[in-house]
Every structure is written in structure tokens, then in C-alpha cells.
Amino acid sequence: MEDTFITVTGNVITDPRRYTxxxxxxxxxxxxxxxxxxxDRRTQTxxxxxxxxxxxWCHRTLAEHALTCVHPGHPVVVHGRLRLRTFEKDGHRRQSAEIEATTIGHDLRRGTTTFTKSHLSTPATSEPPATQPPSATTSPPLAA
Incomplete structure (x- = not known):
């Protein structure tokens, strides 16, 4: 089965809730x-x-970052897998739309933000990576 991906712009309406x-x-x-x-082209309004x-829904690192950076009222852009969940409530069959987010960001059409890149921690026993020469698939630098 193919996943359906969706991109939605909107406003956060609740504080993100943490789950383990x-x-x-x-x-x-x-x-x-x-x-x-x-x-409305007829009324031009x-x-x-x-x-x-x-x-x-956000998972792992995206969840940690969302819990820190996303707050009610923030305009955001969300991209991820669309999931439609059917359930019964008060004797009526209902459906909710859920997005399993792969990416979330502030909507910069509506404001500004400051980005801080996270640095993944590495085990203390690991050595820094050796410098590698460019691979054959690397594009050569452009001539001036």
C-alpha cells in the first residue's frame, strides 16, 4: 500500500503533549x-x-524539537503521512485526520524565527572521522 503524503499550513492550537x-x-x-x-472572484474579497x-504526531528527534519550539498560535507548515482513523463516539461513527510528521517548520510568510542547528552527540570512545578525498561522484568546482 502506498502512503499518502500531505503538506498543511495552519496554526498550532494546543501545547504539544509528550508521550513515551x-x-x-x-x-x-x-x-x-x-x-x-x-x-471570491465575483466579489473580489x-x-x-x-x-x-x-x-x-512527531517521533524521536522531531518530537523533542517540536516540544521545545512549537507553541499555541504559531503558524507552521507540516509535511507527513496522512492517516485517517475511524472510531465510534456516542454511538456515531466518526473519523479523524492524523499526520505522521516527517517535517515541521514555522511559516515564514507570517513571521520570523531563529534556527539553531542541533548537534548529535557521539560516543566518547569514537574518534573524529578521517578526512576523505572527494568521491568520483562529487561535482568539480565551477570555473570563475
Whole structure:
């Protein structure tokens, strides 16, 4: 079965919630509200369509970073696998849309942010990598 990938822009509506998975990995759940806007050509005014709500799941490093950086009201762009979950509540069959995020970032059309690159820790016994010559697949430098 092929996965369906989706990219959604919207606003974070709750504080991310931390979860610990059975294997000890960190997961985070973020609630996202996305309200599409469109230009009504007849009236030449912007209109808002119905708001869609998503549960966004992040895992491992992405979860840790989201827990630190994403807060209610932040405009974000989320890319990941779309999952539709069916359940029963109050005797009615319902469906929720979930995104298993592969990437999350602030929507820079709506503000600015500061990026700090994380550095993966390496075991103390490891030696620094040796300098390798460029591989045959590396493109040569461009001539000036």
C-alpha cells in the first residue's frame, strides 16, 4: 500500500503533549487548525473555507524539537503521512485526520524565527572521522 503524503499550513492550537513509546522513544502530539482562504472572484474579497483540524504526531528527534519550539498560535507548515482513523463516539461513527510528521517548520510568510542547528552527540570512545578525498561522484568546482 502506498502512503499518502500531505503538506498543511495552519496554526498550532494546543501545547504539544509528550508521550513515551514502549521502546522508550519520545513522541509528541500537536493539534493543528488549518483554515484555507480563497479569493471570491465575483466579489473580489477573500473568504475563509471551513477549518480542518489535525492531530500531528512527531517521533524521536522531531518530537523533542517540536516540544521545545512549537507553541499555541504559531503558524507552521507540516509535511507527513496522512492517516485517517475511524472510531465510534456516542454511538456515531466518526473519523479523524492524523499526520505522521516527517517535517515541521514555522511559516515564514507570517513571521520570523531563529534556527539553531542541533548537534548529535557521539560516543566518547569514537574518534573524529578521517578526512576523505572527494568521491568520483562529487561535482568539480565551477570555473570563475
Amino acid at each position: 513509546m514502549k521502546d522508550g522513544a519520545t513522541a509528541a502530539l500537536i493539534r493543528l487548525a488549518a483554515t484555507p482562504r480563497y479569493l 477573500w473568504r475563509e473555507a471551513e477549518t480542518a483540524y489535525y492531530n500531528v
